[in-house]
Amino acid sequence: MTRTSLFVFSMLSLLSLSGCVSNSAKPLDYDRASGGGRYSILQDKAPDHDVKVDHLPELVPKWEPRSAGGNKSPYEVWGKKYWVMKSAKGYVAEGTASWYGLKFHGHTTSNGEKYDMYAFSAANKTLPIPTYLKVTNLGNGRTVIVRVNDRGPFHGNRLIDLSYAAAVRLGFQKKGLAHVRIQAITVPKGATYHPGLYTAGTSKKEVNPPIVLASEHAKEHHQPVKKSLSFNHLQAGAFSTKEAAERLKNRLIQVFDTQIKITIIKQSDGLFKVFLGPYSSDDALVLWQKKLQKAGFTKPIRVALIP
Structure with a gap:
């Protein structure tokens, strides 16, 4: 599922989708195309069973080189250009998060990996790939660390698209949307991550060193x-x-x-x-x-x- 390489929906498709999902907790598909029949599911949806994430360990951020795929800058989607940031260091933002699920599970992401809705990953329009983020649901205080490996969402002013597992961890999988804060975690090459260290927007007083x-x-x-x-x-x-x-x-x-x-x-x-x-x-x-x-x-x- 490579957002930047997918064919764009026709206006007819957009209108039909807007009519069927406007009152649903399911994520909207405005920023995704049919892919020439590559997806077996027309409308994205949640798994047909309850997903438990308590057993999943928190991701441990580490230094990684920029991936060969997914970092072209600028790139264009629906006639709009996007410039990928040179570095995520210091990046903090608040906005709307959505999730994507079963329709894209197992398909290719922007950097060539396979999307796993049961892992803690995310899509963002301009952060370098990969980037580790601390995501906080401002509605309930829950947090999760995710790894950006995809591009999107391109619908409206949404800030980030989260994997289904990340949405479950943050407690908004049923609502479909949440107001979140995202903070980049940039671990220097050769350094070891400790909670709070290298996280943008975290003051020294908030860091609890071992x-x-x-x-x-x-x-x-x-x-x-x-x-x-x-x-x-x-x-x-x-x-x-x-x-x-x-x-x-x-x-x-x-x-x-x-x-x-x-x-x-x-x-x-x-x-x-x-x-x-x-x-x-x-x-x-x-x-x-x-x-x-x-x-x-x-x-x-x-x-x-x-x-």
Whole structure:
């Protein structure tokens, strides 16, 4: 599904579509053509089953070169020219988001990839491909990180077209449209992404850098702090008594059973701190942060423990 290469709808097609979807939650197809019969579905629609996205890990932005396809500038659609940005760094915008689904699932995107409506991807008219974005639904505060790999939407003044999975994560798949804020995440070459870092429009006060914690064992043996640390633990709480820390540990075990590895360490500040982990990947760590929040626990802090 390459928007820039599709044939443009005839005016008759546009009028007929406007009559049948104006009151529907389904995405509008004004910016998409029939493709000479390439699509087996005339009108885009949602899957015929409920889509669950809780199991999907958040995308981890990384540096990627511009793709060979999809970055021609300027390009023209319906007689209007669009100029692709040289860089997404610092880009923040608010506007209307829509989603696209089953009709385009499995078809080619502007950069030659296959559109997967069950992954977190997006289409935008002018951002470089690929670009990672943090998308916030301003109606409910939900967020998702997506990767732009396609062009569009070309209907009206819409800002972004999201995959169906991203719409589900943001909670507007039934409404069809949402008012969103998008923030580009531009990770420098060779750098590692951490939540909040490299995200446009995020002040330094909002960024929560990982916290380095030395265990009592490290303190006793006067081990120097290593330059390269693995921030692969979560701190779920800090208490003045061991009993309080044990209570949190027991609550976590009750909720998550044996899925969770918990350690209590008394630190040099005299507090008993409850740690979860270690986690083998950033995806797993972020997923558990979300699991704890969803279960009603305070958002745990990402930390590094010196053995």
